[in-house]
Amino acid sequence: MSRTLVLWCPDWPVTAARQAAGSPPDRPAAVLEAGRLLAVSAAARSVGLRRGLRIREAQSRCPELVVFPHDPRLEARAFEPVLEAVESVAPGVQVVRPGTCAVRAGGLSRYLGGESDAAAAVLVSVADAGVPGARAGVADGPFVAEQAARTTNGTAPRTRVVDPGAAASFLAGLSVEVLGPLLGDPAAVDLLRRLGLRTVGAFAELDGSVVAARFGADGVRAHRLARGVDEQRLQRREAPPELTRVVEFDPPLDRVDQVAFTLRSTADAFVAALAAQVLVCTGLRVETRDDRGGLITRTWLHPRFFTAADVVDRVRWQIGGGGLAGPVARVDLVPEDVVPHGEQADGLWGGAPDEQLHRALTRMQGRLGHAAVGTAVVGGGRGPVDRLTFVPWGDRPLPRRAGDRPWPGQLPPPLPTTVLPRPVGALVVGPDGAPVAVDERGVLSAAPTRLRISGDRPREGWPADWQPIQAWAGPWAVDERWWEDDAAGRMARFQVVGVDGSAWLLLVDDDARWWVEARYD
Secondary structure, eight states: OOEEEEEEOTTHHHHHHHHHHTOOTTSOEEEEETTEEEEEOHHHHTTTOOTTOBHHHHHHHOTTOEEEEOOHHHHHHHHHHHHHHHHTTSSSOEEEETTEEEEEOHHHHHHHTSHHHHHHHHHHHHHHTTOTTOEEEEEESHHHHHHHHHTSOSSTTOEEEOOTTOHHHHHHTSBGGGGHHHHOOHHHHHHHHHTTOOBHHHHHTSOHHHHHHHHHHHHHHHHHHHTTOOHHHHTOOOOOGGGOEEEEEEEEEOOHHHHHHHHHHHHHHHHHHHHHTTEEEEEEEEEEEETTSOEEEEEEEOSSOOOHHHHHHHHHHHHHTOOOSSOEEEEEEEEEEEEEGGGTOOBTTBSSOOHHHHHHHHHHHHHHOGGGSEEEEEOSOSSHHHHEEEEETTSOOOOSSOTTSOOTTOOOSSOOSEEEEEEEEEEEEOTTSOBOOBOTTSOBSSOOOEEEEOOSSOOTTSOSSOEEEEEEEEEEEEOOOTTSGGGOSOEEEEEEEETTSOEEEEEEETTOOEEEEEEEO
């Protein structure tokens, strides 16, 4: 695991806007975006203002509030001196976003005598650059290191070092809100809270297959990070040279919007070339040159992966940060960290769907009806049919029953792949040819030896005659809804495997009547 040092400047949008406007630091201030507070200063928080508040409510609580518009270019430009200060101590700085950057801690800590001393040196350099309130965290990987920096108390030494191998225990007590940017869906954190998962540790204790079924690829990566496995550094791969893209401007361009517009097609080609090799970029190095020989190089990190729009934004921020002496003559896009697309891609069962898939399913839904096209969501219950909820396409994927509640008698894994909407009759006999029965104590009258599935027209691939049973497991008693007259009665489930390798999930009642409920493919 790569040791990483992350520098975090609290409330950076407010700090950058305040520096540009010359506003006094002790007056409550906030940055506004789309009618809501995007960031607030410490003075504003002390009077009850928080991110997400509408501007009218914020001003009613604090009439003296100073409001600035959100300006990413201003934030990037103001962060440039901070990056230069970090580079004077630790070369190879990587920008997570304006206000947050990361460096490798290994060599720096060995040179300066320890990780705490290395973080202190970075903070001193940044304070000399005019940002005295920065904080630092050192941990296994950039995600844990950033959370360490964010959990410092703001007083000297404003540094937190998480010991190697202790990432999971450190993250366990944090609020599940820190996973919000990783899950990609603003409603995901609210869903976790309603499921009773209020800490990162509670989320980490979930079974990985359950997380994948509910939250898709984004959830899987968030689950790994919650367990302290930061694979952004572990799976570092060198991108092939042909994936680098270079754009030369003739004549050179002196406006940022002109550069961004011209670069858009190249950014699309850059992302498409990665996709052609089933890769996505998580670390991008952008080199910008002016017509006088000036060069600015920055490495940008992304919590998921870069899209074409993200690439253009980073170039816009970098040029807007200043440092070039003349018009822009050339831009190089170099993918430094790439990972397989399957580990980060959105899919049908989680995350944002592919645009073509979304359009096709939406068109089909318009023809067949809203409830005719959907996906299956796995939730709580005992049997496979009870656990599946059909959710119409476009609706929030919530199951009928919560999966975090206790379900005594729940079918153990692995779950079947083919679940029948209605069980099909069957017959299971013992060595003497008599039907196998299960008494109220769960004791079998005989060991199951043969299986036959009823029906005039058996499904394709299903045995049409008696099938010898090679192995079986069970019974798992099902005694539910005993208070309902029409649903009373005990049942039991079995898993059986035929000599041909086919595997089945069977149901049997008190009268030795058998059904096929599902099949394992």
